[in-house]
Amino acid sequence: xxxxxxxxxxxxxxxxxxxxxxxxxxxxxxxxxxxxxxxxxxxxxxxxxxxxxxxxxxxxxxxxxxxxxxxxxxxxxxxxxxxxxxxxxxxxxxxxxxxxxxxxxxxxxxxxxxxxxxx
Amino acid sequence: xxxxxxxxxxxxxxxxxxxxxxxxxxxxxxxxxxxxxxxxxxxxxxxxxxxxxxxxxxxxxxxxxxxxxxxxxxxxxxxxxxxxxxxxxxxxxxxxxxxxxxxxxxxxxxxxxxxxxxxxxxxxxxxxxxxxxxxxxxxxxxxxxxxxxxxxxxxxxxxxxxxxxxxxxxxxxxxxxxxxxxxxxxxxxxxxxxxxxxxxxxxxxxxxxxxxxxxxxxxxxxxxxxxxxxxxxxxxxxxxxxxxxxxxxxxxxxxxxxxxxxxxxxxxxxxxxxxxxxxxxxxxxxxxxxxxxxxxxxxxxxxxxxxxxxxxxxxxxxxxxxxxxxxxxxxxxxxxxxxxxxxxxxxxxxxxxxxxxxxxxxxxxxxxxxxxxxxxxxxxxxxxxxxxxxxxxxxxxxxxxxxxxxxxxxxxxxxxxxxxxxxxxxxxxxxxxxxxxxxxxxxxxxxxxxxxxxxxxxxxxxxxxxxxxxxxxxxxxxxxxxxxxxxxxxxxx
Numbered sequence: 001x002x003x004x005x006x007x008x009x010x011x012x013x014x015x016x017x018x019x020x021x022x023x024x025x026x027x028x029x030x031x032x033x034x035x036x037x038x039x040x041x042x043x044x045x046x047x048x049x050x051x052x053x054x055x056x057x058x059x060x061x062x063x064x065x066x067x068x069x070x071x072x073x074x075x076x077x078x079x080x081x082x083x084x085x086x087x088x089x090x091x092x093x094x095x096x097x098x099x100x101x102x103x104x105x106x107x108x109x110x111x112x113x114x115x116x117x118x119x
Numbered sequence: 120x121x122x123x124x125x126x127x128x129x130x131x132x133x134x135x136x137x138x139x140x141x142x143x144x145x146x147x148x149x150x151x152x153x154x155x156x157x158x159x160x161x162x163x164x165x166x167x168x169x170x171x172x173x174x175x176x177x178x179x180x181x182x183x184x185x186x187x188x189x190x191x192x193x194x195x196x197x198x199x200x201x202x203x204x205x206x207x208x209x210x211x212x213x214x215x216x217x218x219x220x221x222x223x224x225x226x227x228x229x230x231x232x233x234x235x236x237x238x239x240x241x242x243x244x245x246x247x248x249x250x251x252x253x254x255x256x257x258x259x260x261x262x263x264x265x266x267x268x269x270x271x272x273x274x275x276x277x278x279x280x281x282x283x284x285x286x287x288x289x290x291x292x293x294x295x296x297x298x299x300x301x302x303x304x305x306x307x308x309x310x311x312x313x314x315x316x317x318x319x320x321x322x323x324x325x326x327x328x329x330x331x332x333x334x335x336x337x338x339x340x341x342x343x344x345x346x347x348x349x350x351x352x353x354x355x356x357x358x359x360x361x362x363x364x365x366x367x368x369x370x371x372x373x374x375x376x377x378x379x380x381x382x383x384x385x386x387x388x389x390x391x392x393x394x395x396x397x398x399x400x401x402x403x404x405x406x407x408x409x410x411x412x413x414x415x416x417x418x419x420x421x422x423x424x425x426x427x428x429x430x431x432x433x434x435x436x437x438x439x440x441x442x443x444x445x446x447x448x449x450x451x452x453x454x455x456x457x458x459x460x461x462x463x464x465x466x467x468x469x470x471x472x473x474x475x476x477x478x479x480x481x482x483x484x485x486x487x488x489x490x491x492x493x494x495x496x497x498x499x500x501x502x503x504x505x506x507x508x509x510x511x512x513x514x515x516x517x518x519x520x521x522x523x524x525x526x527x528x529x530x531x532x533x534x535x536x537x538x539x540x541x542x543x544x545x546x547x548x549x550x551x552x553x554x555x556x557x558x559x560x561x562x563x564x565x566x567x568x569x570x571x572x573x574x575x576x577x578x579x580x581x582x583x584x585x586x587x588x589x590x591x592x593x594x595x596x597x598x599x600x601x602x603x604x605x606x607x608x609x610x611x612x
Binding site for chain 2: 017020021024030033034037040041044047048051052074076077080083084087090091094095098099101102105106114
């Protein structure tokens with residue numbers, strides 16, 4: 001435990017990414033695949049926030065003139081994550097819209113049965 | 120002098136005004152992409168001479184690099200943005216009449232966005248911005264691949280989206296690792312400090328970035344989405360995807376490998392992958408009966424050739440690769456656009472249904488033949504000049520490794536010749552199918568003939584006078600290879 005504790009956040013983020021990747025690779029259901037993509041996104045976003053985090057840090061807002069920048073978390077990764085979340089949402093929306101159309105055409109969400117195209 | 124930032128701002132603004140214009144006048148949206156791309160073409164070409172002297176660095180919000188989000192309009196960026204605008208303009212003109220069914224306004228909005236994304240990718244000087252523009256490009260292309268809404272295109276769109284989304288996640292992880300190591304997002308800033316971090320950490324982030332961008336660049340083994348996506352999209356979008364979108368992916372890979380990391384040591388591995396990409400693409404193309412899938416696989420093959428040139432890391436090699444980028448963009452856009460109307464007239468995508476087209480649609484067939492010959496690499500077309508430059512560059516390295524790979528790559532060209540000559544033979548020397556419909560005798564409308572004709576003329580013109588682009592190519596290759604002056608130009612004063 002003591003071995004992991006300094007980097008426990010990173011272990012958490014990359015576990016999420018790996019779980020997501022596993023779901024995408026293994027599950028045959030299109031909705032589950034999309035959930036997997038979303039899990040990956042969440043893991044990556046957590047990772048980005050973790051990169052800029054300081055143990056016990058505060059928000060980087062200079063509310064009083066006397067505030068020192070030490071102990072403040074890095075705001076840049078949080079700005080990146082906001083952007084990444086928006087991108088993730090739009091990909092998710094598009095994916096679900098496509099899923100509805102796929103279901104309309106094939107009557108199934110099982111990727112093993114959706115084989116209109118081939119090599 | 121106009122600011123390069125307009126290259127992104129103006130089309131982006133026009134894209135979102137398009138639906139409003141559609142409310143005001145019903146026919147208006149279809150002209151907007153052409154206007155936007157005409158603007159971009161004029162601005163890019165007018166800025167190119169300045170950029171050849173010194174890259175134009177645009178600071179946003181008054182912050183100097185490395186803190187700002189900046190654009191770096193160097194020779195490479197502007198050369199590619201001119202190419203994007205040129206192909207975009209011709210495809211936009213083609214799309215005016217070609218796209219008649221479905222949500223046409225949304226088609227035009229998305230087709231501008233895909234081009235804005237590509238322009239942003241080649242102009243940005245910031246890693247995260249690179250990702251954002253990349254996503255604009257990707258998300259609009261997912262939607263456009265599924266544009267027809269039939270079972271094949273929806274399935275292709277879903278497949279492309281799943282693979283693209285995983286690629287994007289990888290890119291973001293790579294960017295996170297970079298930010299963790301350097302605390303910076305400016306490419307120049309990272310490049311200046313790259314030696315201060317252990318090579319293992321660099322390698323991990325580089326691997327994530329290459330894998331992520333490699334999905335869009337269709338480098339083997341990440342190219343499973345490409346044949347489905349390119350063949351199911353509307354032909355005008357196939358032209359953009361094959362001509363521009365995958366080039367943006369390869370630009371991102373090259374920028375990351377050369378400028379940010381200066382990672383020459385992975386290049387032999389990349390060269391092996393490129394030759395595998397080339398051979399697999401060409402062999403799959405050879406066995407196709409569907410004309411659009413054939414063209415899509417041929418794009419994979421050509422991407423292999425481009426990566427092969429880039430992997431040589433010599434000035435000639437990189438200029439040769441960029442020359443192939445140009446020649447492939449022109450030829451493949453031409454082939455997709457020309458085959459679009461042939462498919463529309465015959466109602467079939469079978470290669471055999473194109474038989475006898477030479478007498479029924481003579482102008483389109485002639486242009487198609489020019490494009491096919493150029494891709495194979497026959498003189499006097501531009502494909503010959505670019506492939507010849509690759510051969511010259513590989514021999515110049517005087518490295519047995521590259522010469523052997525070159526020999527294998529040329530086998531790919533022979534396969535390419537085999538299937539393209541088969542199609543051209545069908546166009547002219549085989550009788551038309553018995554049940555050929557009478558309407559197959561009609562040439563496409565002028566809005567399609569003009570772009571196709573212009574592309575064919577450019578292929579011949581640049582093929583006869585490679586000097587037209589040679590100076591820009593040399594400067595662009597230098598832009599990519601010379602990290603020190605890139606850093607100096609951006610961080611400068």
